[in-house]
Amino acid sequence: MRADIVPGAVFPDYELTDHAKTRRRLSELQGGDPMILLLSRGHFCPKDHQQHLRLAAHYPEIAVAYTQIVTIATDNIFEINEFRASVGAQWTFLSDAGRKVQKDLDIQEYTDPTHDPMVPHTLVLKPGLVVHSIYNGYWYWGRPSVEDLRRDLREVTREIRPDWDPTLPELRAAWDKGDHSRHYPYKQGE
Numbered sequence: 471m472r473a474d475i476v477p478g479a480v481f482p483d484y485e486l487t488d489h490a491k492t493r494r495r496l497s498e499l500q501g502g503d504p505m506i507l508l509l510s511r512g513h514f515c516p517k518d519h520q521q522h523l524r525l526a527a528h529y530p531e532i533a534v535a536y537t538q539i540v541t542i543a544t545d546n547i548f549e550i551n552e553f554r555a556s557v558g559a560q561w562t563f564l565s566d567a568g569r570k571v572q573k574d575l576d577i578q579e580y581t582d583p584t585h586d587p588m589v590p591h592t593l594v595l596k597p598g599l600v601v602h603s604i605y606n607g608y609w610y611w612g613r614p615s616v617e618d619l620r621r622d623l624r625e626v627t628r629e630i631r632p633d634w635d636p637t638l639p640e641l642r643a644a645w646d647k648g649d650h651s652r653h654y655p656y657k658q659g660e
């Protein structure tokens with residue numbers, strides 16, 4: 471991974487084609503929410519299947535927590551769709567068949583010249599594509615568990631949501647005065 475991709479840095483706002491053949495930017499997919507970003511080896515990798523199956527099983531919980539998930543793999547569109555369907559994923563998969571992300575981040579998995587994948591990484595991103603945590607998943611146990619992600623996302627959400635604790639007297643007082651700007655969905659000027 472490039473030396474400048476560290477916690478606190480802004481992750482590049484890549485634009486790639488998604489599983490539905492639409493060009494998408496990471497920032498557009500993230501919106502104002504935390505994001506789990508999976509840089510995946512691809513459809514052929516049983517480790518990636520296991521990781522994605524686990525996340526798919528927890529997707530309802532992740533979605534209700536206003537957290538986005540995006541997978542980027544070096545697969546073509548056909549393979550991306552097969553991978554997405556085979557794990558039951560409901561989130562966006564982006565194709566990096568041209569190896570743009572792989573090359574830019576310097577994560578080519580040189581040990582597999584047959585598939586030419588990227589070294590798998592999982593990142594937890596704060597809004598604005600700010601890196602909170604990075605996991606190197608070359609070996610399966612380097613990938614975050616659901617509990618690792620829960621811990622990271624709890625920290626991120628506590629930091630970015632001004633209404634994390636709605637029992638704070640100042641939040642209640644603002645609400646009672648009609649100021650809802652510090653309550654989700656954070657509309658300004660209320």
